[in-house]
Amino acid sequence: MGLPFKQKKKGGLLIREFSKNVDSDELVWHRDREDRLVKVRSGTGWMLQLENMLPKLLMPGVSYVIPKNTYHRVIKGSESLVVEIREGSFMKKINEKKSDHPNQYGAPEGSKRDKQLDATMDDLKSGDPERVERAYRRRERMEKQEREKKGFKNKPRSDTKKESYMRISESALRSLINDIIEEELSKKTKKTLKKKAEERGLTQGSVEKEYKKGLAAWATSGSRKGMGQHQWAMARVNSATPSKDWAVVKKSKAKKK
Numbered sequence: 001m002g003l004p005f006k007q008k009k010k011g012g013l014l015i016r017e018f019s020k021n022v023d024s025d026e027l028v029w030h031r032d033r034e035d036r037l038v039k040v041r042s043g044t045g046w047m048l049q050l051e052n053m054l055p056k057l058l059m060p061g062v063s064y065v066i067p068k069n070t071y072h073r074v075i076k077g078s079e080s081l082v083v084e085i086r087e088g089s090f091m092k093k094i095n096e097k098k099s100d101h102p103n104q105y106g107a108p109e110g111s112k113r114d115k116q117l118d119a120t121m122d123d124l125k126s127g128d129p130e131r132v133e134r135a136y137r138r139r140e141r142m143e144k145q146e147r148e149k150k151g152f153k154n155k156p157r158s159d160t161k162k163e164s165y166m167r168i169s170e171s172a173l174r175s176l177i178n179d180i181i182e183e184e185l186s187k188k189t190k191k192t193l194k195k196k197a198e199e200r201g202l203t204q205g206s207v208e209k210e211y212k213k214g215l216a217a218w219a220t221s222g223s224r225k226g227m228g229q230h231q232w233a234m235a236r237v238n239s240a241t242p243s244k245d246w247a248v249v250k251k252s253k254a255k256k257k
Contacts, residue, residue, distance in 0.1 A: 045077025146226035
């Protein structure tokens, strides 16, 4: 018995055509050794069925993934079916699901970091003080582990103070979160932020507010791997300008010193 289709190769594609007159008995269950991406060029009424699944209508212009070693078959339609098939190593990128987290988090979908970040997001959204505290503690632990890895490098901006590299301990975490909630900053931090405000012609209050937003958003806003909470907050201040829609800094009416 011959193949139930005609096939030709064009570039990296296999162009396969099933005639509308093909015998349905020839469309047998089979499996392939490689992942395949099948895009329908033309044909109506045809269906694709994977093992243990109901048939799915094949739509022109739509692509379908057939995992390797998965039994499947096509079910005859009313017109001839033409598909283009890609297979091989290129499917690795297609099969890699993109993470919901920013790229700089370094958390591919399904990875340990991805799961930790998902748990952190859930805790923060809960509004439960204990869960919120747990979320920040988890994030600090995650980034501490990254900093301790061999070969870790993080080049800070020249205007980022040493204070921004503070590593918070679990015992100090509760106080930090309370500081955020109560909108209190240390004298040293206020002095640093005041200087930045004066140098850039911004109001001190808006710069402090930007810093607090950075502290609170550190767990969810896309800090780089290994980046501490204070470091992220100060980096946010350094890059904030009144023209950026995410920033809350404001220009000062006082003359710049």
